[in-house]
Each structure stands twice: as C-alpha cells, then as structure tokens.
Amino acid sequence: MMGKTVFVRDLAPGDNVDDVFAAADKQVLLKKNGERYLTVALSDVSGRVKAVAWDNVEEIKAAFESGDYVWVKGRAADYRGEIQVVMAEAARLDPGGVDPSLFLPKTRRDPEKMLARLAALAESIGRGPLRELCAGLLSDTAFTGRFIHAPAAKSMHHAYVGGLLEHTLSVALMAEKVALHYGLDRDFLIAGALFHDLGKIEEFSMKGAIEYSDEGRLLNHVVLGLRLLDGRIALQADLPPEEALLLRHMVVSHHGAREFGAPEPPKTLEAVALNLIDDLDAKVAGIRDFLDSQTGDGAWSAYHNLLGRHFFRG
Numbered sequence: 206m207m208g209k210t211v212f213v214r215d216l217a218p219g220d221n222v223d224d225v226f227a228a229a230d231k232q233v234l235l236k237k238n239g240e241r242y243l244t245v246a247l248s249d250v251s252g253r254v255k256a257v258a259w260d261n262v263e264e265i266k267a268a269f270e271s272g273d274y275v276w277v278k279g280r281a282a283d284y285r286g287e288i289q290v291v292m293a294e295a296a297r298l299d300p301g302g303v304d305p306s307l308f309l310p311k312t313r314r315d316p317e318k319m320l321a322r323l324a325a326l327a328e329s330i331g332r333g334p335l336r337e338l339c340a341g342l343l344s345d346t347a348f349t350g351r352f353i354h355a356p357a358a359k360s361m362h363h364a365y366v367g368g369l370l371e372h373t374l375s376v377a378l379m380a381e382k383v384a385l386h387y388g389l390d391r392d393f394l395i396a397g398a399l400f401h402d403l404g405k406i407e408e409f410s411m412k413g414a415i416e417y418s419d420e421g422r423l424l425n426h427v428v429l430g431l432r433l434l435d436g437r438i439a440l441q442a443d444l445p446p447e448e449a450l451l452l453r454h455m456v457v458s459h460h461g462a463r464e465f466g467a468p469e470p471p472k473t474l475e476a477v478a479l480n481l482i483d484d485l486d487a488k489v490a491g492i493r494d495f496l497d498s499q500t501g502d503g504a505w506s507a508y509h510n511l512l513g514r515h516f517f518r519g
Contacts, residue, residue: 207298209307214251214498218283222290225249225298227308227413228275229359233266246360247277247290248414250310252498253360256290269297272412274308286507300413308413312367316353319367323374326381327399330392334444335452339399342437355406359415361511362491369405372486373398379482384475393448393475397455401479404430404456427466430456451475459483492516 211224226247233241243258243266256277258265269275278294312319320343327339342348357363357372377398384391404426410418420429434456438449454476460467461480471477492509496516499506506516 207302208304209249212251213247213249213254213288216254216281216288216290218281218288220281222277222279222281225274225276225303225307228269228273229271229414229416231266231269231271233262243292245271245292246414247275249308250306252310254288254290255284256292258292258295261293265292265295268295272410272414272416274298274300274303274413303413305413309411309415310365312363312365312371314367314371316367316370319370319374320349320353323370323377323399326377326395330395332392332448334441335392335396335448338437338441338444339396341440342399351406352403354411356409356411356415357402357405358487358491359409359417362487362494364415364494366411369402372490373402375486375490376401376479376482379486380479383478383482387474387478389478390475393451393455393473394478396452397459397475397479398482400430400434400452400456401459401483402426402430403433404428406433425466427457427460427468455479488512 207225209224211220211222213226216222226249228245228247230244230246232244234244236242241262243262245256247254247256256279274297276296276298277290277292279290279292282289282291324340324343327343328336330336330339353370354366355369356365357368363369363372377395380394380398381391383389384394407429408418408421408426410416410421431453434453438444438452451473454469454472457468458471458476459480461484462470467480471480492512495509496506496518499518504518506518508515
C-alpha cells in the first residue's frame with residue numbers, strides 16, 4: 206500500500222508538494238483574458254485544500270477525475286490568508302494500491318455507542334406507533350450499516366465518516382432539552398431529529414473523497430429523506446395518518462425557508478424548533494472544524510467565505 210508523507214494540515218506557504226491526495230470538485234474555469242485554468246479540491250484524513258493549475262491545464266485535466274486518488278506535484282502558496290496548492294503535474298493512481306484510511310476523516314466518537322444512545326432516545330418515545338417507527342429503523346441492520354458510515358455534508362459540517370450519526374444524535378439530544386424547556390411535543394421533536402437528514406445516506410457517495418451521488422444532485426437529501434420516511438411509514442400500518450403527515454412536514458421544512466432548500470417553511474412549533482436546532486448544530490460544528498483547520502497562532506482566523514467573516518481565536 207502506498208503511504209503519505211505530506212498532509213493537508215501541515216502545508217505551509219512555500220512548501221513543495223509531491224504526494225497523494227483524494228480529488229473532488231474538478232472544474233475548468235476561465236480567466237479574465239479568456240484562458241482556461243483548472244481548480245480541484247484535494248483532501249486527506251487531515252483536511253481539504255484548494256488546488257489550481259495555471260499551466261498544462263489540458264494535460265492535468267485529462268489525468269484524473271473527481272473521486273480519484275491523485276499524485277500531485279507542485280507548491281503550496283498563500284492566497285488571501287488560506288493555503289492553496291499550485292499544481293505542476295498530476296496523475297491518477299490505482300485505488301487498490303492506496304490505503305483509504307489516509308484520505309477519509311472519521312468521527313472521533315464511538316459509532317456503536319452513539320447508535321445505542323440514539324436508539325435509547327427512540328425507545329423513550331411515548332406514542333407506541335411513533336416509537337415503533339423510530340426504534341424499528343434503528344434496529345434494521347441493513348439501514349444502520351450505512352447510517353453509521355455516512356457523512357452529514359460534503360464540506361460545511363460533520364463532513365466525515367460517521368458525521369451523519371454524530372449530527373443526528375446531537376440534534377436529538379438538543380431536541381429533548383428544547384421540548385422540555387418550551388413544553389413542546391417531545392415525541393415529535395425526537396422523531397423529527399432522527400429522520401430529518403436521513404436522505405443524506407443516498408445524497409453522498411464516498412470513494413477517495415465525499416462526493417454527491419447522481420441522486421443527490423438530481424433530487425437532494427430532503428426529497429430522498431421523504432422517500433425513505435415514506436418507506437418506513439408503509440411498514441408501520443398503525444401510525445395515525447396525522448402523525449405521519451406532521452413527521453413528513455418536519456423533514457420537508459427542516460431547512461427553514463425555500464431559499465435554503467425547504468419545499469415548505471416550518472408550520473408547527475416542533476418544526477420551527479427542529480429547524481433552529483439543526484442550524485445551530487451545523488454552524489457550531491462547522492465553525493469549530495474551520496477553526497481547527499487553521500494554521501499559525503494569530504488571534505483571528507482566515508476569512509470564512511460562506512459565513513462572510515473572520516472568527517476570533519483568542
């Protein structure tokens with residue numbers, strides 16, 4: 206098996222790069238003068254870095270595809286406060302000769318313990334049919350075998366093996382506390398937390414890197430999650446139709462607004478709460494991962510493009 210000596214987290218401006226990475230998001234773009242250049246995300250178990258090719262664009266473009274393991278030769282540089290790799294050469298590698306554990310980061314927590322804690326929450330649901338719906342899902346080994354490995358995102362938050370389970374458990378634990386604090390329906394908040402993101406099992410594929418599946422790009426995880434939920438509801442004949450409808454609404458509305466990908470905005474208190482809990486967990490986890498990825502010892506982070514700000518590191 207081919208090893209690695211250079212990891213993303215250790216790159217500094219001026220470093221020579223001559224190592225193996227997982228490639229994703231390969232794109233050919235145009236400069237202002239109309240010339241073509243290549244961008245790609247390179248990743249390993251330690252993180253992700255943007256790479257560009259200004260020269261030999263066609264040759265490098267033809268050498269690999271997104272999802273491949275790629276040998277890259279070039280140099281690390283500083284670009285607006287972030288590390289960027291300028292590629293001079295690249296070549297696809299046979300995945301059989303590469304150790305995949307060097308490229309896909311994974312949760313630091315024990316998946317079996319997280320799954321057991323989530324199952325205990327499901328078993329604590331008071332409504333019998335709703336409890337059986339949730340507990341039955343988590344006792345289905347064909348489902349859990351995929352669930353414990355799935356990521357929750359490609360890059361923003363919990364973007365690693367086991368990330369979806371970690372995020373789902375976190376949302377469910379907060380849902381229990383929020384339901385108690387505000388006097389909301391605990392059963393529905395826990396059930397909504399369990400099902401809200403399960404479409405991500407189908408939305409992403411993992412080879413050398415986390416990528417969108419064809420279904421993920423064409424349908425997105427809200428639609429895929431609703432399909433998964435409907436499949437489970439079909440197995441639970443005694444679930445009251447109104448409860449099934451309200452649970453479907455929580456899945457459909459958990460992104461909060463149409464401009465953020467929700468077909469409908471939240472229209473019950475429990476759906477509103479789920480949207481806010483989900484957003485809080487995603488943002489805190491995403492910002493924490495962003496800060497952990499920062500190099501140097503300055504008081505401020507690099508600029509976070511998606512959230513539009515620097516973060517104070519202290």
